[in-house]
Amino acid sequence: MNIIENTSKTAFKATVLATIIFWILVASQEGLSSDAIPFVFISIILIFIICFIAILFSIAPFYSLNEQKKNNKQIFKIYFPFYAIILFSLCSYFMITGDFESIISCFFTTTFFTAIQSWIWFFKTSIK
Amino acid sequence: MKNIATIIGALLFSTFFYKQNIGLNLSLFTIFTILLLAISNTSVFKKRSVILTAIAYLITGIAVFLYKSNLSIIANLFAFFTLVGNVSESKSSIYVKWINGIYTAIVASFSLYFDSLSSEVKNVKKKKINYAYWFKIIGIPLVVLIIFISLYRNGNPLFDELISKIDLSFINIQWLLLAGLGYYLFYNITHPIQIEPATVTDINTGNILVENNLKSVSNKELENEKQLGVVLILLLNILIILFLATDIYTLQNSHQLRASEFSYFVHSGINALIASIVLAIIIIIYFFRGSLNFYKKNNTLKNLTYLWIFLNVILVIITAIKDYGYINSFGFTYKRIGVLIYLFLTFIGLVTTFFKVNKIKNLWYLFRKNAQIAFVLLIVSATINWDKIITYYNINYAEQMDTQYLINFSDNNTFLLKDYAENNTLNSEYEFDINTKHRNYINDLNDNSWQETIYDNFKIK
Numbered sequence: 001m002n003i004i005e006n007t008s009k010t011a012f013k014a015t016v017l018a019t020i021i022f023w024i025l026v027a028s029q030e031g032l033s034s035d036a037i038p039f040v041f042i043s044i045i046l047i048f049i050i051c052f053i054a055i056l057f058s059i060a061p062f063y064s065l066n067e068q069k070k071n072n073k074q075i076f077k078i079y080f081p082f083y084a085i086i087l088f089s090l091c092s093y094f095m096i097t098g099d100f101e102s103i104i105s106c107f108f109t110t111t112f113f114t115a116i117q118s119w120i121w122f123f124k125t126s127i128k
Numbered sequence: 129m130k131n132i133a134t135i136i137g138a139l140l141f142s143t144f145f146y147k148q149n150i151g152l153n154l155s156l157f158t159i160f161t162i163l164l165l166a167i168s169n170t171s172v173f174k175k176r177s178v179i180l181t182a183i184a185y186l187i188t189g190i191a192v193f194l195y196k197s198n199l200s201i202i203a204n205l206f207a208f209f210t211l212v213g214n215v216s217e218s219k220s221s222i223y224v225k226w227i228n229g230i231y232t233a234i235v236a237s238f239s240l241y242f243d244s245l246s247s248e249v250k251n252v253k254k255k256k257i258n259y260a261y262w263f264k265i266i267g268i269p270l271v272v273l274i275i276f277i278s279l280y281r282n283g284n285p286l287f288d289e290l291i292s293k294i295d296l297s298f299i300n301i302q303w304l305l306l307a308g309l310g311y312y313l314f315y316n317i318t319h320p321i322q323i324e325p326a327t328v329t330d331i332n333t334g335n336i337l338v339e340n341n342l343k344s345v346s347n348k349e350l351e352n353e354k355q356l357g358v359v360l361i362l363l364l365n366i367l368i369i370l371f372l373a374t375d376i377y378t379l380q381n382s383h384q385l386r387a388s389e390f391s392y393f394v395h396s397g398i399n400a401l402i403a404s405i406v407l408a409i410i411i412i413i414y415f416f417r418g419s420l421n422f423y424k425k426n427n428t429l430k431n432l433t434y435l436w437i438f439l440n441v442i443l444v445i446i447t448a449i450k451d452y453g454y455i456n457s458f459g460f461t462y463k464r465i466g467v468l469i470y471l472f473l474t475f476i477g478l479v480t481t482f483f484k485v486n487k488i489k490n491l492w493y494l495f496r497k498n499a500q501i502a503f504v505l506l507i508v509s510a511t512i513n514w515d516k517i518i519t520y521y522n523i524n525y526a527e528q529m530d531t532q533y534l535i536n537f538s539d540n541n542t543f544l545l546k547d548y549a550e551n552n553t554l555n556s557e558y559e560f561d562i563n564t565k566h567r568n569y570i571n572d573l574n575d576n577s578w579q580e581t582i583y584d585n586f587k588i589k
Contacts, residue, residue, distance in 0.1 A: 028301040073246045080242075081323040084235045085227060116235055120242050 003060050010059075010121045011052040018047050018114040025106040054115065058083075059122050072123045080119055087115055130168050134314045137164055141310025144579055146303050150196055151580035154204060158189030161208065161317070165215055168318040175218050181211045181225075184507045194583045195513045195540045203510030209233065210503065216320030217327050221496045222503055224330045228322050236316035335493035337421055345419045354429050357415040361432040364411075368404070368439045375446050379453075398467055401447050405474050408440055409481050413491060421488045430485060437482050444475050459526030460518040461533065469505065476501050515540035523548050531558045535565060542569045543587065 023040055062079045063072070070078070091108040098104035140160060144153035162182050166173045173179065185207035191200040210222065213229030220228065231239075281288040412433055420426055451467050480497045483489060519541035522529045534545060535558065542565055548554075549562040573585050 025305070028305055076242060077324050080239070081227070081231045081235075081326075084238075085230050088230070088234045116238050120238060120245075124242065124245050 003056075003064060006063075006122060007052065007056050007060050010055050010118050011048060013121050014051040014055065014114050014118045015044060015048040017117060018051060018110050019044055021113060022047070022106055022110040025109060026103070029102045029106065051114065051118070055118055055122065058115070059119055063122070076119065076123045080123075083119070084116060087112060130318055133164055133167060134311060134318060137314040138307045138311035141313070142303050142307035145310075146306050148577060148579040150192065150201060151576065151582045152193055153579040154201070155189040155193040158185055158192075158204065158208075161314075162186060162211070164314060164318060165211065169215050169320070172215050172218060177218050178211070178214050181207065181214045184504075185211045188507060188510050191510045193581075195516070196582050197510075197513070197515065197538060197540060199514070200510040203506050206503070206506060212317050212320060215317075217322050217331070220322075220327050220330050221492070222499045223495065224323075224327055228320075228327060231323055232320045233313060233316055236319050236321045237312065239321050240319055330492075333490075333492050335489050335496065337418075337488050337490040339419070339422045342418045342422075347423075350419055350423045351425070353415070353420055354423060354426055357420070357429045358432060360411070361415075361429065361436055364408075365432060365436050365439060368436065368443065371400075372439065372442055372446065375443075379446060379450060398447060398451075401443055401471075401474070404443070405440055405477070408436060409477060412437070412481055412485065413494070416485050417491070421485075433485055434482065437478050437485075441475060441478055444471050444478070447471060456525075457527050459522035459529055462514070462518070465514065465518070469509070473498070473502065473505070513540055516544055519544050531555070532561075535561045539565070539569045539572070539584075542566050543584075 019040070022043075062075055062083075066075045091112045095105050095108050137160060141157070144157055162185060166182075173182070185204070188200060188204040188207045191197075192204055194200075206226075209229030210225050211229070212232050213220070213225030213227070216228045216232050217225070277291060281291055415429065416433070420429070448468065448471050451464060451471070455464050477494075477498055480494055483497075484491075484494055515537040519534050519537065522534060523544070531554070534541060545562045546566045549559050554562070569584075570588060573582075573588055576582070576585055
């Protein structure tokens with residue numbers, strides 16, 4: 001599995017998912033005027049960069065370090081639970097310390113679900 | 129059936145928690161969660177450990193309603209994860225249940241989805257949902273009902289008024305998103321999963337240290353290690369005896385100390401205990417980690433270890449007496465209660481270490497037993513209204529009292545402080561603060577919706 005290729009593919013899908021989740025949450029809380037729509041498109045670039053970096057540095061290393069010894073399913077089974085628990089704890093911590101402020105809650109909720117789904121996209125590649 | 133229950137749960141979740149503070153809603157959520165888990169995992173719910181955990185969870189739910197304290201809410205959350213983890217694998221250790229519970233609650237659906245992608249077994253062809261049937265069975269009665277309601281509203285003004293009171297304006301996109309989150313949560317907990325291979329490893333690891341599993345060590349090495357242990361623990365026993373002797377002497381003369389000296393005496397004793405007990409247990413675990421447990425000539429070492437454990441227990445008791453003396457003079461505070469709880473846990477740690485050495489148990493036994501006891505202590509602590517007890521004791525028994533400290537507590541001691549202010553002459557600033565606290569609390573209680581109701585709401589009616 002080519003890591004950069006897989007990371008890019010996963011990052012594209014993650015960008016779409018993150019954009020949808022984030023802006024739905026923002027629109028539900030703050031409302032979304034037509035003036036904000038250009039910002040939605042601009043944010044896609046930023047979200048892609050964040051997703052790519054996050055996947056490259058927080059998910060791909062699990063594959064790189066174990067590709068010779070374990071298959072994708074084994075890597076997922078061993079590391080995904082702890083990644084999910086640590087990520088959930090961090091997101092919850094920042095949301096609580098941010099006093100559940102609207103934009104912080106939206107950001108970390110999006111981060112959590114996008115990262116979790118990214119794991120599945122990243123590691124299901126060779127199973128098919 | 130499971131799906132219908134999950135949808136109902138999702139709607140209830142949003143009804144309970146959308147733009148509401150914690151109160152009766154968390155207690156009702158607790159009851160619904162237990163029922164949902166029982167319905168979707170009936171066979172598992174017959175096990176004693178699951179029933180006990182469900183009871184503990186229910187107790188914390190009731191505690192939240194009685195006195196909405198941070199401790200009761202945290203204990204409720206802990207008990208929730210423990211119950212979910214228990215349903216996922218009841219034979220695992222309590223800390224594995226915690227992580228299984230958290231894992232299940234936050235990502236079970238994603239994990240199951242990944243498993244379905246990687247499963248080599250062909251999925252059984254799913255029964256297609258007959259949408260036409262469901263549309264007929266829900267849609268037609270709904271339309272007919274609406275027509276008849278409109279007709280009856282025109283026929284009877286009282287009926288019309290009753291129907292007008294039904295207010296569904298709270299349903300908006302945020303409410304629906306929260307219901308979606310509720311569905312996600314309930315779906316996850318009704319499809320419990322485990323972390324592999326951690327869970328299997330934990331279940332397969334017993335509490336007994338097995339000689340065959342240990343690295344083989346020569347008798348000479350064991351003898352050397354035994355001698356080192358004997359010398360070290362003998363010297364430590366002598367040292368602790370000297371320390372205890374001086375501590376007991378100081379304790380007997382503590383009434384002669386000034387407040388600042390007594391405070392230093394208590395706090396330095398606690399610090400010494402923290403360091404020495406932890407180190408003591410580590411040293412004992414080190415020597416009794418392996419083959420030395422089975423060495424035939426280890427009786428001297430074992431007896432010295434038992435003596436050292438016993439002397440550390442004496443140290444715990446003396447420190448508890450110091451702390452109690454401090455409480456007697458200066459009243460209860462959370463820190464002083466914290467010290468008592470720490471001393472209790474230390475005592476339990478020493479007892480479990482004794483059993484570890486005596487019954488040749490392994491390190492996992494220590495972790496499991498201490499974690500179980502800490503969990504039980506958390507549940508029991510959550511049932512106590514600490515703010516009220518501290519306030520009551522300090523008002524009635526403490527020789528000196530810090531009123532401002534009590535005023536800064538949560539609202540759980542408001543009524544007690546109000547009674548105290550009315551029956552005693554206080555500094556005008558304290559009286560003003562207490563009256564303000566009381567007034568604000570009454571206003572908060574009156575503003576509570578039914579979801580936020582707590583026990584104190586019934587006291588003011």
